[in-house]
Amino acid sequence: MNASQERLPRLLALVPYxxxxxGIALDDAAADFGVTARQLRKDLELLWxxxxxxxxxxxxxxxxxxxxxxSVNFDAxxxxxxxxxxxxxxxxxxxxxxxxxxPGVADADAVRRAxxxxxxxxxxxxxxxxxxGLGVREGATTIKAREVVQAALRARQAVHMTYYxxxxxxxxxxxxxxxxxxxxxxxxxxxxxxxxxxGVRLFRLDRIDEVTRLDEPASPPPYAEQTDTTAGLxxxxxxxxxxxxxxxxxxxxVSEYYPVEEAAExxxxxxxxxxxxxxxxxxxxxxxxxxxxxxxxxxxxxxxxLLTRASAALARYR
Amino acid sequence: MSVVRAERLVNLVLCLLSTRQFLPAERIRSxxxxxxxxxxxDAFYRTFERDKTELRELGIPxxxxxxxxxxxxxxxxIARRDYELGDIELEPDEAAAVALAVRLWDSPELTxxxxxxxxxLRAAGVEVDxxxxxxxxxxxxxxxxxxxxxxxxxxxxxxxSFDYRRPNPTELRSRTLEPWGVVSWRxxxxxxxxxxxxxxxxxxxxxxxxxxxxxxxxxxxxxRPADVDLLKFVxxxxxxPPETATVRLWLANGRAAGLRRRATVVGERTIDDxxxxxxxxxVLHTDSAASWIAGYGEDAVVLEPDVLRKAVHERLxxxxxxx
Numbered sequence: 190m191n192a193s194q195e196r197l198p199r200l201l202a203l204v205p206y207x208x209x210x211x212g213i214a215l216d217d218a219a220a221d222f223g224v225t226a227r228q229l230r231k232d233l234e235l236l237w238x239x240x241x242x243x244x245x246x247x248x249x250x251x252x253x254x255x256x257x258x259x260s261v262n263f264d265a266x267x268x269x270x271x272x273x274x275x276x277x278x279x280x281x282x283x284x285x286x287x288x289x290x291x292p293g294v295a296d297a298d299a300v301r302r303a304x305x306x307x308x309x310x311x312x313x314x315x316x317x318x319x320x321x322g323l324g325v326r327e328g329a330t331t332i333k334a335r336e337v338v339q340a341a342l343r344a345r346q347a348v349h350m351t352y353y354x355x356x357x358x359x360x361x362x363x364x365x366x367x368x369x370x371x372x373x374x375x376x377x378x379x380x381x382x383x384x385x386x387x388g389v390r391l392f393r394l395d396r397i398d399e400v401t402r403l404d405e406p407a408s409p410p411p412y413a414e415q416t417d418t419t420a421g422l423x424x425x426x427x428x429x430x431x432x433x434x435x436x437x438x439x440x441x442x443v444s445e446y447y448p449v450e451e452a453a454e455x456x457x458x459x460x461x462x463x464x465x466x467x468x469x470x471x472x473x474x475x476x477x478x479x480x481x482x483x484x485x486x487x488x489x490x491x492x493x494x495l496l497t498r499a500s501a502a503l504a505r506y507r
Numbered sequence: 508m509s510v511v512r513a514e515r516l517v518n519l520v521l522c523l524l525s526t527r528q529f530l531p532a533e534r535i536r537s538x539x540x541x542x543x544x545x546x547x548x549d550a551f552y553r554t555f556e557r558d559k560t561e562l563r564e565l566g567i568p569x570x571x572x573x574x575x576x577x578x579x580x581x582x583x584x585i586a587r588r589d590y591e592l593g594d595i596e597l598e599p600d601e602a603a604a605v606a607l608a609v610r611l612w613d614s615p616e617l618t619x620x621x622x623x624x625x626x627x628l629r630a631a632g633v634e635v636d637x638x639x640x641x642x643x644x645x646x647x648x649x650x651x652x653x654x655x656x657x658x659x660x661x662x663x664x665x666x667x668s669f670d671y672r673r674p675n676p677t678e679l680r681s682r683t684l685e686p687w688g689v690v691s692w693r694x695x696x697x698x699x700x701x702x703x704x705x706x707x708x709x710x711x712x713x714x715x716x717x718x719x720x721x722x723x724x725x726x727x728x729x730x731r732p733a734d735v736d737l738l739k740f741v742x743x744x745x746x747x748p749p750e751t752a753t754v755r756l757w758l759a760n761g762r763a764a765g766l767r768r769r770a771t772v773v774g775e776r777t778i779d780d781x782x783x784x785x786x787x788x789x790v791l792h793t794d795s796a797a798s799w800i801a802g803y804g805e806d807a808v809v810l811e812p813d814v815l816r817k818a819v820h821e822r823l824x825x826x827x828x829x830x
Binding site for chain 2: 196197198199200201202203205206209210221222223235236238239240241242244265266267269270271272273274275276277278279280281284285287288290291292293294296299300302303306307309310311312318319320321322323324339342343353355358359360369370371372373374375376377398418419421438439441442445457458473474475476477478479480481482484495496498499500501502503504505506
């Protein structure tokens with residue numbers, strides 16, 4: 190939706206919004222509507238010109254400004270917001286129900302009450318056609334790790350943990366300041382300020398081998414920013430190497446599982462992909478595991494490394 | 508939207524809300540400010556049609572009808588009981604849940620709709636503070652280009668066709684589907700519906716749809732069976748029964764951390780003068796276990812079972828012989 194298409198819904202919501210909050214500050218109202226105070230003032234000026242047929246002084250919407258606060262004296266019959274559309278009810282109710290599916294959701298009862306109230310108020314706009322299952326699978330170790338992490342988040346405490354970094358295949362000890370727990374694409378992550386890396390990091394809960402709450406407050410620095418998840422959790426960086434691979438049909442899942450830069454269909458169902466990787470040892474592990482279902486076209490050093498590793502491994506099976 | 512247009516539409520809504528009579532277009536033209544600027548009938552009716560469409564797209568229940576059986580033309584009104592959102596009050600913990608729910612979507616379509624709902628709840632007097640931190644924050648993203656047209660088709664009840672690529676065995680063919688719903692399961696989006704080619708319910712992964720989603724026939728045709736559980740349908744199609752087995756490996760000391768952290772050490776052994784540990788490991792089905800272990804090359808050797816040892820050996824051989 191562009192800015193102008195959002196305006197009419199806002200205009201229709203503004204008067205009831207103000208009626209519910211007599212004397213609200215202009216800035217607060219603008220923040221709730223996600224617009225600037227200047228835009229909100231324009232909206233109010235426009236509403237002031239609207240009203241009931243006759244359009245005399247007693248028919249127009251009447252707003253009063255006192256300092257920076259606003260009140261409604263006459264609403265011209267627009268006292269309640271428009272009901273939710275089917276899409277709006279669906280987007281909100283499906284999202285609420287999804288929260289119930291999240292492991293360790295704070296207050297399932299509150300979510301259920303909110304669903305019931307919104308369903309009742311929305312009337313016939315029934316949610317349909319969209320369903321979400323987070324489908325988070327947790328082993329016993331992960332459940333324990335999550336419980337400690339969530340307790341630390343509630344108490345705003347730092348934690349110490351033993352963490353497995355898959356890209357480097359190493360286990361490290363870290364002290365981190367938890368910021369929030371995320372569930373993205375079926376996996377749970379702890380977002381935290383890592384004191385060792387001195388940066389915000391996402392830690393997969395199923396890779397936390399041990400975690401303990403520390404008797405000290407979580408104190409991420411003020412400039413620690415939450416990860417923007419809109420573009421996905423992992424964004425390949427331009428300084429990373431690119432591998433050109435040909436995947437056989439049995440290995441095509443790689444292109445669905447890992448982000449690939451580009452893909453080109455070949456005959457026999459094979460797929461040529463360009464894939465960025467940060468760590469050569471990680472890429473070699475992936476490729477060794479794919480066996481004959483992948484051919485490395487570029488870079489040549491990667492192909493050579495792969496061959497060396499495969500030959501060394503074969504010697505162990507003689 | 509120009510000021511003139513926005514003002515005219517607000518006035519139109521107020522006018523139609525305030526009348527119990529159906530107002531014919533000509534009457535609206537003479538009452539509502541803005542319409543009498545139209546230079547001729549054609550211009551007026553074009554503008555009025557566009558305005559009606561816009562109101563309907565916003566979900567405003569615009570009614571048409573005649574006040575008397577002898578009225579020549581239909582008129583318009585908005586029934587207040589259909590227009591207004593019912594009373595709603597949320598407790599602070601319920602409002603916090605709503606705030607978290609609105610943040611769930613990373614999707615242009617669903618984020619917009621959720622914010623639309625939030626706007627109306629706030630206008631109904633509900634206080635929703637978006638700044639409250641949550642202990643767990645699920646995110647659902649839509650990146651597939653097919654998502655928007657399929658969601659629109661589901662909501663309009665319209666049949667669609669698209670080209671679909673199955674990975675293995677590879678096959679690219681056109682499918683015609685009466686879509687019942689879009690489903691996100693474990694972070695992947697699927698569309699579920701009645702597959703006209705197979706005459707059976709099917710689900711398709713959105714990332715495997717190639718090219719455009721085309722609509723077929725008219726909206727309002729697709730009927731979703733009442734007893735279908737979209738989520739269960741997808742979940743039952745996509746999950747494999749987990750078979751676990753205990754396998755025995757040799758791991759070089761100080762290497763293969765990813766395997767070691769899941770394993771139990773049961774002994775020591777030196778292979779090719781390299782000291783290492785004998786470990787036991789619980790794995791899911793053999794195929795993915797073979798890939799996982801083969802990835803560690805000379806640092807991990809399968810001792811038993813033989814079938815896994817062979818599977819890993821074959822993979823390594825295939826890589827070594829690729830040249």
